[in-house]
Amino acid sequence: MFKNLKHEILETNTGWLVVATMFAISIGGLVEISPLFFIKDTLEDVPGVRPYTPLESRGRDIYLREGCYTCHSQMVRPFRDEQLRYGHYSLAAESKYDHPFQWGSKRTGPDLARVGGKYSNEWHVQHLLRPKSVVPESVMPNYPWLLTTPLDVSDVGARMRALRTTGVPYSANQEEYRRNVEKFGEQVARTLHIPDAQKNLVAQAQDGNYDGDRSSVSEMDALVAYLQVLGTMVDFSKIKPEDLVKYR
Amino acid sequence: MAENTPNQASAGAQTTGHVWDGDLQEYNNPLPMWWIWGLYVTIAFALIYWVIYPSWPIGKGFLPGLNTLTYTNSEGQEETWHWNTRAKLMREMQDSLAAQKPYYDKLMAMPYAAIVKDPELSSFVISAGKTAFADNCAACHQSGGGGKLGFFPNLTDDDWLYGGTFDKIHETISRGRHGYMPPFAEALSAEQIDALAHYVLSLSGFNMDAAKAAKGNALFHSHTAACFYCHGDDARGRQDIGSANLADKVWLWADVPGAGDDAGRLAAVRQVIRGGLNRGVMPAWEGRLKPEQIKLLTIYVHELGGGR
Numbered sequence: 001m002f003k004n005l006k007h008e009i010l011e012t013n014t015g016w017l018v019v020a021t022m023f024a025i026s027i028g029g030l031v032e033i034s035p036l037f038f039i040k041d042t043l044e045d046v047p048g049v050r051p052y053t054p055l056e057s058r059g060r061d062i063y064l065r066e067g068c069y070t071c072h073s074q075m076v077r078p079f080r081d082e083q084l085r086y087g088h089y090s091l092a093a094e095s096k097y098d099h100p101f102q103w104g105s106k107r108t109g110p111d112l113a114r115v116g117g118k119y120s121n122e123w124h125v126q127h128l129l130r131p132k133s134v135v136p137e138s139v140m141p142n143y144p145w146l147l148t149t150p151l152d153v154s155d156v157g158a159r160m161r162a163l164r165t166t167g168v169p170y171s172a173n174q175e176e177y178r179r180n181v182e183k184f185g186e187q188v189a190r191t192l193h194i195p196d197a198q199k200n201l202v203a204q205a206q207d208g209n210y211d212g213d214r215s216s217v218s219e220m221d222a223l224v225a226y227l228q229v230l231g232t233m234v235d236f237s238k239i240k241p242e243d244l245v246k247y248r
Numbered sequence: 249m250a251e252n253t254p255n256q257a258s259a260g261a262q263t264t265g266h267v268w269d270g271d272l273q274e275y276n277n278p279l280p281m282w283w284i285w286g287l288y289v290t291i292a293f294a295l296i297y298w299v300i301y302p303s304w305p306i307g308k309g310f311l312p313g314l315n316t317l318t319y320t321n322s323e324g325q326e327e328t329w330h331w332n333t334r335a336k337l338m339r340e341m342q343d344s345l346a347a348q349k350p351y352y353d354k355l356m357a358m359p360y361a362a363i364v365k366d367p368e369l370s371s372f373v374i375s376a377g378k379t380a381f382a383d384n385c386a387a388c389h390q391s392g393g394g395g396k397l398g399f400f401p402n403l404t405d406d407d408w409l410y411g412g413t414f415d416k417i418h419e420t421i422s423r424g425r426h427g428y429m430p431p432f433a434e435a436l437s438a439e440q441i442d443a444l445a446h447y448v449l450s451l452s453g454f455n456m457d458a459a460k461a462a463k464g465n466a467l468f469h470s471h472t473a474a475c476f477y478c479h480g481d482d483a484r485g486r487q488d489i490g491s492a493n494l495a496d497k498v499w500l501w502a503d504v505p506g507a508g509d510d511a512g513r514l515a516a517v518r519q520v521i522r523g524g525l526n527r528g529v530m531p532a533w534e535g536r537l538k539p540e541q542i543k544l545l546t547i548y549v550h551e552l553g554g555g556r
Contacts, residue, residue, distance in 0.1 A: 008266075035305030035310070038305065038307070038308060039305060039308060039309060039310060040308045040309070041309075077333075078333045078334050078336075078337040079333075079337065080337060080340045080341060080344065083337065083341065084379075084383070085383050087536065089334070089337065117531055117532075117536065118384070118387075118531060118536070119387060119388065119531060120388070120527070120529035120530065120531055121529065122399070122527040122528075122529055123387065123388055123399075123400075126399060127387075133396070134387060134388065134390075134396060134399070134400075135387060136390075209526075212526070212527065237535065240321070240322045241321075241322060241338055242319070242321040242322060242327055242329075242338070244334055245319075245329055245332065245334045245335045245338060246329060247334075248302075248332035248333065248334050248335075
């Protein structure tokens with residue numbers, strides 16, 4: 001059947017040339033990526049990983065909007081130096097609700113996969129306003145508008161619904177809510193309920209007081225809430241290290 | 249035009265036989281032999297690699313490869329698994345720990361006072377502590393431990409909010425701290441707050457208006473402002489609750505050293521009294537750091553200059 005397929009066809013038809021080129025260069029990716037969808041050990045079975053709360057999720061949106069990922073990775077690789085500096089290596093399971101994941105490959109700044117809980121909220125606020133004021137050698141730009149810009153909370157439910165279509169278990173009805181209670185416990189399940197998204201978002205910002213001002217919800221509140229949860233969901237003291245070895 | 253005539257020198261060269269626009273031909277020059285052999289070698293390398301390391305996916309698993317690694321599991325038993333980066337890391341961490349183990353064993357077994365007198369162990373603490381401090385503490389307390397006025401306490405002086413003994417420093421690192429002072433903007437009048445600021449600055453040796461300072465003194469020890477509840481009768485603070493010593497010249501929250509004159513100093517102190525403080529949060533490091541790292545940092549911080 002290939003007898004009549006001559007290379008002149010590709011060399012004289014740019015349309016076919018584009019299609020054939022795309023096919024050829026996709027092979028490498030397909031061979032490397034697609035088996036991971038079938039290998040049963042790709043995702044580690046570890047407790048604690050949950051979808052982001054509405055506030056954390058909006059903080060993640062701001063993280064993306066400001067392009068934090070262009071300088072910060074979120075992937076502690078299984079190397080000794082990284083483990084000593086950043087903490088336990090990242091698990092695939094820890095980004096299973098990230099769409100898209102923020103692993104990244106460029107580290108102008110440090111890795112942020114385990115930054116949650118490492119610094120106080122106050123440090124994050126001061127650092128985001130003017131990084132050089134706390135880290136004199138930093139080359140990170142200032143983000144002063146985060147503190148003065150109120151967080152747009154109107155579409156948080158719609159954003160969660162969009163994530164739900166990609167497989168993140170936010171609940172849109174009572175049946176899904178019940179399943180989340182079984183899976184994550186009632187406290188977490190409540191924060192994943194889309195109809196209560198705005199209410200939950202404001203409550204978490206008030207309670208956490210991330211930006212030091214309870215009177216309003218700023219973009220700073222959301223971003224700091226997001227940073228403070230990074231890498232904190234899995235309790236590694238409850239997991240045997242050799243069990244994680246066997247997933248690879 | 250020279251461009252339009254066929255290249256005479258290469259007229260006899262091999263071509264692919266493709267001709268475009270009547271005379272545009274494609275030469276078929278064979279690849280150099282070193283390149284061809286390079287290709288064969290990389291193919292052979294790939295075959296060997298597939299056999300040794302985890303490679304081809306098969307159904308729900310993959311070929312694990314022949315190479316293995318042995319490490320100690322959490323029950324203390326030797327365990328062998330096919331080569332992978334996680335097993336390799338586990339092995340490397342255990343090997344490097346084995347090199348440092350004599351030091352860490354001694355560190356954990358000996359009391360603080362003996363460690364700082366042991367020259368070998370204290371040089372280990374200084375070198376290992378420096379890295380741990382840079383990775384975990386320097387973002388707030390700065391690389392030399394000097395802190396940041398208005399935000400993070402100086403660890404190199406002998407003024408301690410929660411105590412500068414080994415045990416207190418250990419407690420601070422392990423469990424974290426949360427400084428709090430209520431705001432007085434609504435409870436006190438502007439005049440009262442001003443009097444208190446005069447009194448507090450007079451305690452630090454500044455020559456303030458004596459009448460106002462005296463009024464502030466009375467207020468400080470009254471149940472209206474009740475400053476003495478937390479800062480103590482002598483205004484020297486209470487380390488059990490982390491209230492600041494107001495009678496020395498060390499400042500953390502109010503930018504008194506940065507103010508050029510009395511007006512600036514008063515404004516800085518008034519601001520703290522008015523707004524209170526709900527910052528001064530130090531994260532808890534228990535869980536994030538290992539017990540031996542916390543002990544290491546305790547000694548390192550103690551030895552920065554101000555330990556008691």
